Amino acid sequence: MKTSAKVLLAGTCLTLSTLAAAGDVTIATVNNSDMIRMQRLSKTFEEQHPDIKLKWVVLEENVLRQRLTTDIATKGGQFDVLTIGMYEASLWGAKGWLKEMNDLPASYALDDVFPSVRDGLSVDGKLFALPFYAESSITYYRKDLFKAAGLTMPERPTWTQISEFADKLTDKSKEQYGICLRGKAGWGENMALITTVANSFGARWFDEQWKPQFDQPEWKNALTFYTNVMKKDGPPGASSNGFNENLALFNSGKCAIWVDASVAGSFVTDKSQSKVADDVGFTYAPHEVTDKGSAWLYSWALAIPTSAKNDKDARAFTEWATSKEYAALVAEKDGVSNVPPGTRASTYTDAYKKAAPFADITLESLKAVTPKAPTLKPVPYVGIQLVTIPEFQSIGTSVGQQFSAALVGTSSVDQALTNAQSVSEREMKRAGYPKKG
């Protein structure tokens, strides 16, 4: 008993030694190669600012979103710097949960940041997060398989052409699949890809009165195309495949064509993880009746919540990690091809383009995206592969589940669209759309 009491007392004393000290900056971030690199190289920042100590909280993307939402909504103040996407930057900025990133020093060169990326992180002209890296979607294909089949990938392919190529390159007896696309249900998973397919078929999520549009022929054409090509030329179990699963399939030589995030460019050309590193070709994301919204735009950015306990030091770190100086540090330590892509025009030097063969396609895709006018027909929302309203996470995931069921074959395309329409109508009505005033 006495020993137990002593252990308990010692434990209690130790718990009291966990209070945060002044100068500590707690950074919540995700686990991906660019963020891991930032964590490693931030020792340089700590050397430059000996009075600042960085503390890292690394979480899986969805867990991070949930944690940050809880913390920021309750003003918990657990984090000084948040890693967020464009979706959160717009919504949280509008709610006044994030500090405005104004009065940036001239050395930061905000004009160097691509306007589309700046716009995506701003609300009413006010910037609420500084972009760490940005991505679009592009097409990856196997040059060796195309050559062997006597095919040529156009610079700007249509989905119909992609489907024809996939047909010719599929050889299921060799576990070689013509096309790999996301099928795993989720607003950030299959719906990111399917929305860009739908955009290129002329579809849109909502009309100007916020009425869901899944009952329109454009959606039917897009979903029919997607399910047909995937059933015919896609890998088995495609409804479970997200970014990682398709990356693994492509890297092991089982996919002839893959349309996904441009950030995969550095993975598929990395010989330590790709068996086909020397045979990968890159081109623009496919279009069909329009190229509007055919490639997505996403950015991971650093923001400071209004509940931050150490906003001054947090600001210093945020500026450093998204600066030209950081890009130069990455180039020096890890090579120019590892510089965070997609945010600054100055990144795209000749040396970078030479080291990263997908750079030009990514750059042009990022320049061409228009999140404020993402579709052929007019829409009331901002966002290409997502709709920047709080209800979208729930609606997007529900619709994603319907479309995943259509891919599996447990429901037809018509059924999936009818269900998607009724789910969206119900959720939008519950949320009070169309908003008055």
Next chain:
Amino acid sequence: MMTLKQSRRLQSVLLGGLSWLIAALIFFPIFWMVLTSFKTEIDAFATPPQFIFTPTLENYLHIQERSDYFHFAWNSILISFSATILCLLIAVPAAYSMAFFETKRTKSTLLWMLSTKMLPPVGVLMPIYLLAKTFGLLDSRIALIVIYTLINLPIVVWMIYTYFKDIPGEILEASRLDGATTRQEIFRVLIPICKGGLASTALLSLILCWNEAFWSLNLTSSNAAPLTALIASYSSPEGLFWAKLSAVSTLACAPILIFGWISQKQLVRGLSFGAVK
């Protein structure tokens, strides 16, 4: 026609085979996790899955370089042991009173305690988060110790109660006749008799605390984060991290597996306590 001896031997072989099969099924995920931790990321994702590959320690080196494993492990040890000790300190007197001084409400009290385990933790996330925030306990070990104690208390009280119920009341009466106080009754009579059962209860509570992820992920960030938070930090929907995730999971499971291995005799003794009386 089989003789009785042959029939018994066959039965024994079949039962033995079945036991091995069940054990293999239970053990396979752990085996696969350890195996994957020695693969490269490309081998970890290979289809069909590879049993033969060139092993590498690069995942463990990566973890060592990127994360302060001992900080997380120390938090896990401190939180799990503190919560378990606190739990036992509350549960032993509670179970003693319920087992030996039963009232008409004892059974319903026990059932009510158990019913609190049926509430999904996410249902009380916001109130507990706000309480922790109000008392300045976000990202503190105290918050996790208190929560783990409370969530494990019903099951610990139930287990100790059943062990105490197996002890004949006459033994306690005899000690009282010899002049033992209540405290002496508990510490000199009950606990020595039930130490196997108490050890297995403590071990179960320890394992439950060690593996708990919901509250540790939601209430801690850097200072008080235990090993479950370290595992979560290696999960990613963008990028290949399966081998690293397996390596960090192996490192997180290792201490409690070793501890469980060492104390398995006590555990088996405790779980079978009273069964052969």
